[in-house]
Amino acid sequence: MTAMTTGPAGTAGGAASATQNGTANGTANGTAKGTAKGTAMGTAQGTANGTAQAARAGRTAGGRDGGTTTLTLVRAINEGLRRSMEEDPKVLVMGEDVGKLGGVFRVTDGLQKDFGEDRVIDTPLAESGIIGTAIGLALRGYRPVCEIQFDGFVFPAADQIISQLAKMRMRSLGAVRLPVVVRIPFGGGIGAVEHHSESPEVHFTHTGGLRVVACSNPADAYHMIRQAIRCDDPVIFFEPKRRYWDKAPVDLDAEPDLPLGKGRVVRPGTDVTLLAYGPMVRTCLEAAVAAEEDGRSLEVIDLRSLSPLDIDLVAESVQRTGRCVVVHEAPVFCGYGAELAARVTERCFYHLEAPVLRVGGFATPYPPSRLEDHYLPDLDRVLDAVDRTFAY
Amino acid sequence: MNTNAPVGAEAYGAAAPPELVQLLTPEGERVEHPDYDVDLTPEQVRSLYRDLVLVRRIDMEAVALQRQGELGIWASLLGQEAAQIGSGRALSDQDMVFPTYREHGVAWCRDVDPIKLLGLFRGVSHGGWDPAEHNFHLYTIVIGAQTLHAVGYAMGIQRDGAEAAAIVYFGDGATSQGDVNESFIWAAVNNAPVVFFCQNNQWAISEPLEKQSRIPLYRRASGFGFPGIRVDGNDVFACLAVTREALRNAREGGGPTLIEAYTYRMGAHTTSDDPTRYRVASELEAWKLKDPIERVKAYLFKNELADQEFFEAVELEADELGKDLRRRCLELPDPDPLAIFENVYVDPHALLEEEREQFAAYLASFEGVA
Numbered sequence A: 001m002t003a004m005t006t007g008p009a010g011t012a013g014g015a016a017s018a019t020q021n022g023t024a025n026g027t028a029n030g031t032a033k034g035t036a037k038g039t040a041m042g043t044a045q046g047t048a049n050g051t052a053q054a055a056r057a058g059r060t061a062g063g064r065d066g067g068t069t070t071l072t073l074v075r076a077i078n079e080g081l082r083r084s085m086e087e088d089p090k091v092l093v094m095g096e097d098v099g100k101l102g103g104v105f106r107v108t109d110g111l112q113k114d115f116g117e118d119r120v121i122d123t124p125l126a127e128s129g130i131i132g133t134a135i136g137l138a139l140r141g142y143r144p145v146c147e148i149q150f151d152g153f154v155f156p157a158a159d160q161i162i163s164q165l166a167k168m169r170m171r172s173l174g175a176v177r178l179p180v181v182v183r184i185p186f187g188g189g190i191g192a193v194e195h196h197s198e199s200p201e202v203h204f205t206h207t208g209g210l211r212v213v214a215c216s217n218p219a220d221a222y223h224m225i226r227q228a229i230r231c232d233d234p235v236i237f238f239e240p241k242r243r244y245w246d247k248a249p250v251d252l253d254a255e256p257d258l259p260l261g262k263g264r265v266v267r268p269g270t271d272v273t274l275l276a277y278g279p280m281v282r283t284c285l286e287a288a289v290a291a292e293e294d295g296r297s298l299e300v301i302d303l304r305s306l307s308p309l310d311i312d313l314v315a316e317s318v319q320r321t322g323r324c325v326v327v328h329e330a331p332v333f334c335g336y337g338a339e340l341a342a343r344v345t346e347r348c349f350y351h352l353e354a355p356v357l358r359v360g361g362f363a364t365p366y367p368p369s370r371l372e373d374h375y376l377p378d379l380d381r382v383l384d385a386v387d388r389t390f391a392y
Numbered sequence B: 001m002n003t004n005a006p007v008g009a010e011a012y013g014a015a016a017p018p019e020l021v022q023l024l025t026p027e028g029e030r031v032e033h034p035d036y037d038v039d040l041t042p043e044q045v046r047s048l049y050r051d052l053v054l055v056r057r058i059d060m061e062a063v064a065l066q067r068q069g070e071l072g073i074w075a076s077l078l079g080q081e082a083a084q085i086g087s088g089r090a091l092s093d094q095d096m097v098f099p100t101y102r103e104h105g106v107a108w109c110r111d112v113d114p115i116k117l118l119g120l121f122r123g124v125s126h127g128g129w130d131p132a133e134h135n136f137h138l139y140t141i142v143i144g145a146q147t148l149h150a151v152g153y154a155m156g157i158q159r160d161g162a163e164a165a166a167i168v169y170f171g172d173g174a175t176s177q178g179d180v181n182e183s184f185i186w187a188a189v190n191n192a193p194v195v196f197f198c199q200n201n202q203w204a205i206s207e208p209l210e211k212q213s214r215i216p217l218y219r220r221a222s223g224f225g226f227p228g229i230r231v232d233g234n235d236v237f238a239c240l241a242v243t244r245e246a247l248r249n250a251r252e253g254g255g256p257t258l259i260e261a262y263t264y265r266m267g268a269h270t271t272s273d274d275p276t277r278y279r280v281a282s283e284l285e286a287w288k289l290k291d292p293i294e295r296v297k298a299y300l301f302k303n304e305l306a307d308q309e310f311f312e313a314v315e316l317e318a319d320e321l322g323k324d325l326r327r328r329c330l331e332l333p334d335p336d337p338l339a340i341f342e343n344v345y346v347d348p349h350a351l352l353e354e355e356r357e358q359f360a361a362y363l364a365s366f367e368g369v370a
């Protein structure tokens, strides 16, 4: 069961870091997978070189102005930031190590070189300071895009986000706009140490005044980051770090096909609706493929936006399928799935063949990485829930 | 006159000290300092040398193990051995240590089995030693958070009337955090028996010190109302002397001290990092000349305090230690999956019990399945 969770993304990350280190990542006792994926603590990923090269190759092949090119999710966000900075001189990028290093995941790679230190700011090591000063810059007409290095490090900034960023518009009776984007790589599955694998999204969806979105693939990542930057409200932008090295074609010149607040059916189906966002979208798609072999047709919805929630899309689907399973990495208890289950029940009560089931993390701190494959929902746990929903 | 003397140093009744306390030059020359001294027997110097070599060897082995996929990541202490051993050997048994994630040398001084450190970075636990058993708190990864814990602990010492102090380790980057600045304030207004030991290794991942401070870090202290001092962080004698004095002062009711150990992170930030992206190789070359171990070796040699046999014995011991550590690391079992539910609460918790049962049943459903 655990072997399945390691999947191609984990392998890709591990391979890339092995390349960078110039050493073969271990196979040692067959359990190396847990650690060989290797990233974390401040300086994540090794993929830097590989990613950058791929993107450069992509640029010359597809051309930055020439439409479609295959990008990793990291590079897609990078291109989205670049476009936004080109379009609007008020857009700033700020955070720890975002300058020369290009961020520990290389999402901001090359931006400081091209846009200068005034627009791409290596901040002092203080998350509260990052968000607090971003608010000040926004009050002065700038559009800061803040990077929080890892999910677990957003908490020192919680006061500035929850008590200031979210509430200033109401406090000013609508006079103030704070177009601040807070980018947060989130979720686990990369073999990291403590605080580098968390899913803190509900802290923010539970806070009125923040828009909260999570991208799941390169094309959405590119468009959504641009839309988030254009948005006049604060946006908490979750990036699925274990999918950072997933690749897909991205049309850099296309207009986004959806507004920021809308979800998407990423795989149509008839028997069960799977609701997911961020890293779990791919897991659900893989589950849907596996279920097909058992003759079950799973519809997968990528919510994309958690606040607001595109409940119409969800309700329409569940009314068709009659069954609903919610999947996220965050703990199930009081997780985002609880809200989804309640709303789906309210909207689809007479269509439901079974209660809405939830698959997610346990009500514990995130475990040491050698246990994370047990903690995180995987294909088997999703299919197990699908089975259970048919047992009613 | 030294322009970098602490602002307002007179306020503490002290003459402005030279900027960098050094007792042993990079060439291994013993030098005098007006305020600090150590009186070490040859045996004690050899013992310090042994500590330095052994912790460097532990670190090297851990880096190698990470490269081979046996650890998820490792934060190397390379270059910071003297800062850690010097300060670590200044501690009394009753003193309490609050480390970051890089204090493998201090952990060594507190008799924390290095396998525990490897276990954390391998991902089999989040640390797992009992802080009270070693008077060495758990590693803290969230930058700066432990500074407040140390001050609170020191306030407890104060109330107990105990003869002890707390010492807290943090980096140059950490000095920007709100928590660290708040801890300075708490320590100052409470006159808490705490020593702030900042290892300024010049870098916070890719950001050089200039991104955190416009003044030497030790001078921050004066604004908060307690003394700050900069010590050569690659000089184990000086680190020992300065930390000893600060701890003594704290234990005797003299309040907090900020020690800035001026050193250099000779390796990458962690094994995931690629420093060639942000710093020049010549910097490392310059610091290699100030290596914390070489100068002790030179001192021992010059003064005929150790012979070839001694150095060989230490090397041999280091190799054995490395080998043993490697073997034990490879033998570390993955925890039982149900360990996820352990040690979350002291008392039983209904939700957790329910989840544990469900997950156990789920795992059992795979048994016998090919």
Ligand SMILES: Cc1ncc(C[n+]2csc(CCOP(=O)(O)OP(=O)(O)O)c2C)c(N)n1
Binding pocket: A041, A042, A043, A096, A125, A127, A149, A153, A156, B102, B141, B142, B143, B170, B171, B172, B173, B174, B175, B201, B203, B204, B205, B265, B269
């Ligand atoms: C609150 C928080 N933000 C960000 C990080 C990621 N991070 C890990 S180490 C590090 C740099 C720390 O630099 P410094 O304090 O100088 O200590 P050093 O690593 O150099 O020993 C950063 C930004 C973190 N661990 N915690």
Ligand SMILES: [Mg+2]
Binding pocket: B171, B172, B173, B199, B200, B201, B202, B203, B204, B205
């Ligand atoms: Mg540092």
